[in-house]
Amino acid sequence: MLMLDLSFGVVLACTMPAVIIFIIYFIIKARPKFKELQERLDRLNAIMQEDVAGARVIKAYVKEDYEIERFNEANDNHVKVQKFVLKLFSYMSPIANLILNITIIIIIYIGNINVKNNTGVTPGNIMAAITYTSQILNALLRMANLFQTISRAQTSAVRLNQILNCLPVIVDGEFEGETKIKGKLELRNVSFAYPDSPNVNVLEDINLVINPGETIGILGATGSGKSSLVNLFPRFYDSTSGNVLIDDIDVKDYKLKDLRGKVSIALQKSELFSSTIFENITWGKMDATLDEVKHASSIAQADSFIEAKEEGYFTMVAEKGMSLSGGQKQRINIARCILKESEILIFDDSTSALDLKTEALLYKALKKEYSNTTKIIIAQRIASVKDSDRIVVLDKGRISAIGNHDELMNSSTIYQEIYQSQLKGGVSYD
């Protein structure tokens, strides 16, 4: 532009910074909104996911209107920010075009004077100057759009990196090789609080030694910390203070793979996958044969209902085990746990949906076939743990009493109370 005519260059040098300043202004203004936009989109997705997953509960409680309202609110919030950003950027193009056209008018005006005064500028020079100006300003505008995309991507990248850079808290230890003892568990002065509420001790000062081959019942009200206690063994969480030992070695010293090979746990909520019953059970031991699966199922008292199905062990399980009853899911869960053949078996309230007779048969079969395996049975009903070698009574995160059924009937008031309350419910234990 300067080579065409000095004045053209000066005009462009004045207008170009104006466009750049505008673009920078827009980007600074829109930047924080991008973060907000992404967060509100998150919220919207979360609500949608909850609504789809919980459709039955919503219908059962006739909460459709409430959920629609909740969705609309989140949606409106999202739309509001989205509109703000779009509006902001809709100004950008007209303003840039306005500046472009003003620049062109000034060039024509100055060019006209120069041509008249015979300073060497030709009409061809003016046309060239106009073309250059449009090209330069259009390129700037395109760059502005690029910056918008980059800003957006950057806020997303920051959020993604927050997740990608998360380091696992629970990592492998150093211990390798075989332990001398097999199936011993120990808790030494263990206290535990969940990471998201570090001031509330869910378990407090727990001391307990469980010997190889022993069957231990854990009894206590809901929320007394039973699940939290057994979750410390496979290191789903680490204790806040004190030590958790398996076979006389701190769980933190094991490689996670070895540790979790030692402990087989049937979780309180039976997780099933959408594949066949056979595959769901062999999850515990991938190379198991059909006979092994049948054997584990017979101990878990699952064989009769599985074999009654047309396709037997190869019946498909619907997503999250929807095609099975609660008790059937629990038994498949237990069969999987048994098949894993670990030193330590933990049943976290895994027989709550079984009738007393089936439950009794299950524990009897387990006792017969796995007499050397250490077993921890968590339950709400005294009937489930009555035959255990020892029963631990948990109360508000503390061990309130330990002993066998007869000892506890004599010494523990909490145990007596539970016994009485369950008797009144018409359940008999003899």
Ligand SMILES: Nc1ncnc2c1ncn2[C@@H]1O[C@H](COP(=O)(O)OP(=O)(O)O)[C@@H](O)[C@H]1O
């Ligand atoms: N993931 C968690 N985060 C925070 N608190 C939890 C979590 N899971 C359980 N709790 C709390 O820990 C306490 C003990 O829970 P839990 O061990 O599940 O009891 P139980 O199995 O005996 O019913 C309860 O008060 C519960 O609210």
Ligand SMILES: [Mg+2]
């Ligand atoms: Mg529990």
